[in-house]
Amino acid sequence: MKRYSKTAVILSLLCMGLGQLYNRQFMKGIVFLAIHMVGLYYSILYVPGAVRGLLTLGDHAARMELVGKIYQHLAGDHSIYLMIEGLIILALAVIYLGIYLLNIKDAHDAGRIRESGKSIHTFRQDMYALLDRKFAYLLLALPAAGILIFTVMPIIFMILLAFTNYSAPDHIPPAKLVDWTGFQSFIDLLQLKTWSKTFYGVLIWTIIWAVLSTITTYFSGILIALLIQRKGIRFKTMWRTILILPYAIPQIISLLVMRNLFNGQFGPINQYLSYFGLGKLPWLSDPVWAKATVIAVNMWIGMPLTMVLMMGVLSTIPKEFYEAAEVDGATGLQRFRFITLPMILFSTAPILIIQFAGNFNNFNVIYLMTNGNPVQPDYQYAGSTDLLVTWLYKLTLESSKFSTASAIGIIIFLIIASLSIGSYRRSRSFREEDMFQ
Incomplete structure (x- = not known):
């Protein structure tokens, strides 16, 4: 043939x-x-x-x-x-x-x-x-x-x-x-004192910010959803509408308004505090206060989306689980710990990981609220509240340090990819993906 x-x-x-x-x-x-x-x-x-x-x-x-x-x-x-x-x-x-x-x-x-x-x-x-x-x-x-x-x-x-x-x-x-x-750019970031101090300082704050921002928005959303879904709460539709408004307003408008509200000299919040004799607080001018303020503002902006998501998840939990728990004498806290929370975590673990990755690179909140300030004298082209992504932005568009910014971009990708993939593979939604099939 x-x-x-x-x-x-x-x-x-x-x-x-x-x-x-x-x-x-x-x-x-x-x-x-x-x-x-x-x-x-x-x-x-x-x-x-x-x-x-x-x-x-x-x-x-x-x-x-x-x-x-x-x-x-x-x-x-x-x-x-x-x-x-x-x-x-x-x-x-x-x-x-x-x-x-x-x-x-x-x-x-x-x-x-x-x-x-x-x-x-x-x-x-x-x-x-x-x-x-x-x-x-x-x-x-x-x-x-x-x-x-x-x-x-x-x-x-x-x-x-x-x-x-x-x-x-x-x-x-x-x-x-x-x-x-x-690899000189990476070596400078990790070992050269003028750069390494900034890199490690910004990295540590970025991780703290990502963890706290994710936890606060996630669990505040759960708390609000549980309160609205609770029996005996009247005007549920009205509460949902009011609490979703922060998410409905464009984020840039919300952040600029919040920046003016927390202005240390002329902001309405400090004006009211002064009126009641409580003095003025350095909301955005002190490093510790500025970090706490941006975390609180991020929680206020991110909570509505988590709340709506949790309402959908709560509605899918069979009522028979709670009825059986009540028969067994379980308290409200026990029902939340052993029924509500595991079911919520199972359903929303991938979204929780996405929220963590998004907060790790949350450019808008930091840049629009503080622009990375207050100034940190020991840092190179970065302020006290700068994240890696805002530092990268400043290095690229304000200082033209393109090679260093690119090295930071690669490091951000490696951190986010490793943490996201590792966390997802350890979550129950990955290990028990056939649970409800």
């Missing part, structure tokens, strides 16, 4: 489309061959330069040079443009390689059909099959391309920046070239 598949694979390896032409799929073979020619042309023309630019990040910076009696500006290499161009070329190369492998598989499958004595599909039949059985893959191709361009590529770009010295004032192209420095 003839080995059409083996011959087709060999030909497809030599040149894209030859396997299809061998299998008498002429239209498909021409399409693959055209892709191969275009890819080969651009590989010869652009890939070497793009790869070299990505590796070196440029050889000559822009400069003024005396030509005759006149100084002329000579354009140099732009390290960041070279990095972006290299990434784009490498991404296209990966896509081209994927098409090449698809071409080999297609030629092999067609060869196997020939070996079995069946007729090979025509190009029109393949197109109909693509629009019919594989239409979902065709639709998914567009969002996949969007994810590659707008999500994956920027993430890779940020990761690469962390291994360079891209920062002001000494390494901003095109006047100054950027160089690869390996």
Whole structure:
């Protein structure tokens, strides 16, 4: 028996489309061959330069040079443009390689059909099959391309920046070239005293903030939901409406209003305290008070969403559980501890983890309430209430310390990913996911 598949694979390896032409799929073979020619042309023309630019990040910076009696500006290499161009070329190369492998598989499958004595599909039949059985893959191709361009590529770009010295004032192209420095940005963050003190201080506060913010919003939501659902409470709809209002108001408006309310000099809260002879409190000007204030404000903003979620969960708990507990003589606290709380935690553990991750990167509350202040003299470009994410923002947009900011972004991702995945895998909702099935 003839080995059409083996011959087709060999030909497809030599040149894209030859396997299809061998299998008498002429239209498909021409399409693959055209892709191969275009890819080969651009590989010869652009890939070497793009790869070299990505590796070196440029050889000559822009400069003024005396030509005759006149100084002329000579354009140099732009390290960041070279990095972006290299990434784009490498991404296209990966896509081209994927098409090449698809071409080999297609030629092999067609060869196997020939070996079995069946007729090979025509190009029109393949197109109909693509629009019919594989239409979902065709639709998914567009969002996949969007994810590659707008999500994956920027993430890779940020990761690469962390291994360079891209920062002001000494390494901003095109006047100054950027160089690869390996793990120096990470070493500086962890070991260099001027940076490590800021990093560890901000990291510890970020963890404390994330834990306290998650706990306060979560359990305040549970408490309010239990009170509203309690028997004998009248006007339940009115209470739900009033308590959901903080969530219905745009967060930026709420935070700016709260910032004015807690203003140490002119805020209404301190004005009322002074009126009753209690003095003025440094709500946002003292480091300890500022941290307590932003946690309280975050609880006020985040509590309504948790409350609504808990009401839905409480309504799913069978009443028979509580009736059986009452027969056994269980107190209200015992019913909450052994029935309500386990059922709530089981249902909402993934959401609790998401809330923790969101609070870890809660930019709005900190930036709009305190802008990271009050000032911390020992910190580099950070204040007493800055989180890692707000510090990253300041390093990027206010100080142009791009490499350090990228290193912080990678560290944030590693912390959030490890904590989230680890916590979820240890939760009952993961270990007992078939409990209610």
